[in-house]
Amino acid sequence: MSNPDVSSAGTGADADAECRLTVLCSGNGTNLQALIDAVASGEIPRSRITKVFINRKTAYAATRAHQAGIPSEYFNLVSGGFQQKGEKDEAKLRESRARYDAALAQKVLQDKPDLIVLAGWMHVFGEPFLTPVGAAGVPVINLHPALPGKYDGANAIERAYQDFQSGKLENNHTGIMIHYVTIEVDRGEPIMTQTVECRQGDSLDDLENRIHAAEHGLLVRATAKVVGDVLSKKSSS
Numbered sequence: 001m002s003n004p005d006v007s008s009a010g011t012g013a014d015a016d017a018e019c020r021l022t023v024l025c026s027g028n029g030t031n032l033q034a035l036i037d038a039v040a041s042g043e044i045p046r047s048r049i050t051k052v053f054i055n056r057k058t059a060y061a062a063t064r065a066h067q068a069g070i071p072s073e074y075f076n077l078v079s080g081g082f083q084q085k086g087e088k089d090e091a092k093l094r095e096s097r098a099r100y101d102a103a104l105a106q107k108v109l110q111d112k113p114d115l116i117v118l119a120g121w122m123h124v125f126g127e128p129f130l131t132p133v134g135a136a137g138v139p140v141i142n143l144h145p146a147l148p149g150k151y152d153g154a155n156a157i158e159r160a161y162q163d164f165q166s167g168k169l170e171n172n173h174t175g176i177m178i179h180y181v182t183i184e185v186d187r188g189e190p191i192m193t194q195t196v197e198c199r200q201g202d203s204l205d206d207l208e209n210r211i212h213a214a215e216h217g218l219l220v221r222a223t224a225k226v227v228g229d230v231l232s233k234k235s236s237s
């Protein structure tokens, strides 16, 4: 069980500088677990995951955070009182999301993160989240199970698989990317990418498992790279 007070060993000009990570999850949290383990081992250097936010009550990511001694908070668009269950009015939906996004940005920034990682976070952010977070100089990165410019949005693996089944998947490969988060969903600058092949006879589960097996390592390596950039900035400031 890793302890939030145990961060990876300090090396370099300003050994005291530490990168504070906030992680946002909506699901099982296997990628959060990879981040927790990598911070504990030092693969992600001089860092600490100081807060986890989930937006689905049943997200096992909260259990993983608790087991690692990391504070977590459930914050949901509907149960948080921002949007009425079953609301269909487009203007009200937009307004609810804007208020939720602004409130979440305020909550996230309270913890003074140096980097925000979306690890299976299934809510599209609008400017009411991105603008204050950007103004605070906090980068946001996201794990997306597709290659740049392909299968933006939710259900990316399923759509790639459908294309594979119909012989339309380019080079019979899909992949994974870690990218900076911008207002245009899944179109932010890629940080790292990895191709994942589809094989004849693959079921959707086979492809999903191959992708999931690859994404943990890619997320850790990409996060470690961005942490390095953050720490360089911190130590030179």
Ligand SMILES: Nc1nc2c(c(=O)[nH]1)N[C@@H](CN(C=O)c1ccc(C(=O)N[C@@H](CCC(=O)O)C(=O)O)cc1)CN2
Pocket (backbone or CB within 6 Å): 118, 121, 122, 123, 124, 125, 126, 142, 143, 144, 145, 152, 153, 154, 180, 181, 182, 183, 184, 185, 186, 187, 188
């Ligand atoms: N402004 C941005 N917000 C988010 C980005 C981004 O690049 N820019 N990345 C996503 C993560 N993501 C894909 O990587 C993604 C997640 C969810 C959706 C989506 O359609 N969500 C629906 C709700 C779906 C659900 O609750 O099951 C929605 O928000 O209405 C698209 C892409 C995170 N945010």
Ligand SMILES: NCC(=O)N[C@@H]1O[C@H](COP(=O)([O-])[O-])[C@@H](O)[C@H]1O
Pocket (backbone or CB within 6 Å): 025, 026, 027, 028, 029, 030, 031, 032, 061, 119, 120, 121, 122, 143, 144, 145, 153, 154, 155, 156, 212, 215
């Ligand atoms: N568009 C974003 C998206 O689809 N993200 C996907 O959510 C899963 C989270 O798994 P986890 O909760 O076990 O880390 C991951 O497979 C990730 O690629």
